[in-house]
Amino acid sequence: MSLWSRLFKRSMPAVTWESPVNWYSGSIDSIPAVQRCIHTIASDIARCPVTVTDGDGNHVEGATAVDLLSGQAWGDVLTGTDLRRWMVAETLTTGNAFAVVVVDTAGAPIALRPIATADVSMQQQTDGTIQWSYQGNPFDYGFVLHFKALPTPGNPYWGTSPLAAASTTLEGLASLEAVFKAVSATGALGKLAFSHPGALQPAVRDAMRTAFMAQHGSASTVGTPIFVGEGMKVEQLAQTMVSDLASARAAGAKEVASIFGIPSAMLDASDARTQPEIAQMYCNALLGWSASWMAEITSKLAAPGTRVALDFSPITQGDFRTAGRAYAQLLQVGALAPNDVRSRLGFAPWPGLDEPKPVISGVTDPTAAADAAAQEVDPDA
Numbered sequence: 001m002s003l004w005s006r007l008f009k010r011s012m013p014a015v016t017w018e019s020p021v022n023w024y025s026g027s028i029d030s031i032p033a034v035q036r037c038i039h040t041i042a043s044d045i046a047r048c049p050v051t052v053t054d055g056d057g058n059h060v061e062g063a064t065a066v067d068l069l070s071g072q073a074w075g076d077v078l079t080g081t082d083l084r085r086w087m088v089a090e091t092l093t094t095g096n097a098f099a100v101v102v103v104d105t106a107g108a109p110i111a112l113r114p115i116a117t118a119d120v121s122m123q124q125q126t127d128g129t130i131q132w133s134y135q136g137n138p139f140d141y142g143f144v145l146h147f148k149a150l151p152t153p154g155n156p157y158w159g160t161s162p163l164a165a166a167s168t169t170l171e172g173l174a175s176l177e178a179v180f181k182a183v184s185a186t187g188a189l190g191k192l193a194f195s196h197p198g199a200l201q202p203a204v205r206d207a208m209r210t211a212f213m214a215q216h217g218s219a220s221t222v223g224t225p226i227f228v229g230e231g232m233k234v235e236q237l238a239q240t241m242v243s244d245l246a247s248a249r250a251a252g253a254k255e256v257a258s259i260f261g262i263p264s265a266m267l268d269a270s271d272a273r274t275q276p277e278i279a280q281m282y283c284n285a286l287l288g289w290s291a292s293w294m295a296e297i298t299s300k301l302a303a304p305g306t307r308v309a310l311d312f313s314p315i316t317q318g319d320f321r322t323a324g325r326a327y328a329q330l331l332q333v334g335a336l337a338p339n340d341v342r343s344r345l346g347f348a349p350w351p352g353l354d355e356p357k358p359v360i361s362g363v364t365d366p367t368a369a370a371d372a373a374a375q376e377v378d379p380d381a
Contacts, residue, residue, distance in 0.1 A: 040266055042088040091149050323345070327344070
């Protein structure tokens with residue numbers, strides 16, 4: 001008898017979950033802001049260095065997780081950076097992403113092989129146990145990395161795509177992009193009204209409409225002049241259609257950014273905040289997404305007592321000048337060693353610069369101060 005049965009004294013109905021349940025049914029190809037969000041988040045997660053630390057916060061060198069997620073993940077076919085980028089993009093799009101942990105004869109991880117999300121399903125058995133399957137064949141969940149996006153109500157084992165969670169909004173944005181495309185194809189003429197002082201037969205109106213669209217209904221004919229006669233007048237019904245569409249698309253980009261939880265300035269640079277403020281907000285959003293992913297990697301790839309994390313300093317450190325001033329202050333109070341800074345800036349370590357050495361008044365290392373004082377004394381004086 002399973003633990004579930006012993007606790008609740010009854011069985012549960014079997015429930016099967018498959019990835020298409022939580023997919024967005026529309027096409028994201030027609031919504032540029034969605035593509036930018038997914039590409040931005042996936043690329044930045046992929047480019048951040050992977051770190052492994054022990055219980056005391058010390059960096060662990062030569063960790064398997066770093067080798068697989070930063071080096072070659074799947075032989076010569078896929079690098080760790082490409083794997084991370086694909087898994088994040090797949091997770092944000094479908095709600096879930098999977099990669100098989102390939103092990104050697106000793107059980108040590110040696111490769112990560114991505115598998116199609118659409119081929120994976122999970123079933124909660126009547127006794128409460130979980131059965132995972134790939135193309136209908138059961139597999140050991142302990143040897144598969146599983147990234148999840150948003151939590152699925154009623155099922156903590158399965159992720160929901162943010163696209164599916166905001167499908168109504170995305171359908172409206174897709175319609176907006178279709179209108180923008182149609183208006184652009186006509187040279188941004190918009191809706192026109194032709195008025196004639198006399199009566200026109202339906203066949204004549206149809207012929208005039210067809211002739212006008214042939215001569216002026218495409219972007220290539222935007223410069224062709226319009227000639228009217230017989231007292232006809234031409235009036236544009238929506239004077240601000242183009243500007244209204246542009247404003248609506250900008251508002252749509254902000255809405256998409258909120259769906260993914262990132263600052264809208266990452267899409268259109270319209271936010272009035274400073275670059276460090278935007279970077280910190282964006283970093284906080286990435287931390288929210290990556291927390292469960294790093295926990296999953298830690299549980300499947302890290303040695304006991306160690307933890308896998310991402311170093312977001314490439315995103316938050318800003319431009320070289322700003323980063324230099326910030327690092328100089330951290331060096332002065334001894335928060336970082338010179339080689340720590342050199343590593344973050346992409347420079348090779350320098351001998352003798354591995355230890356922090358505070359240099360400001362009141363915080364200066366007494367040993368360093370004594371050494372400096374001794375060097376200043378002339379023994380022959």
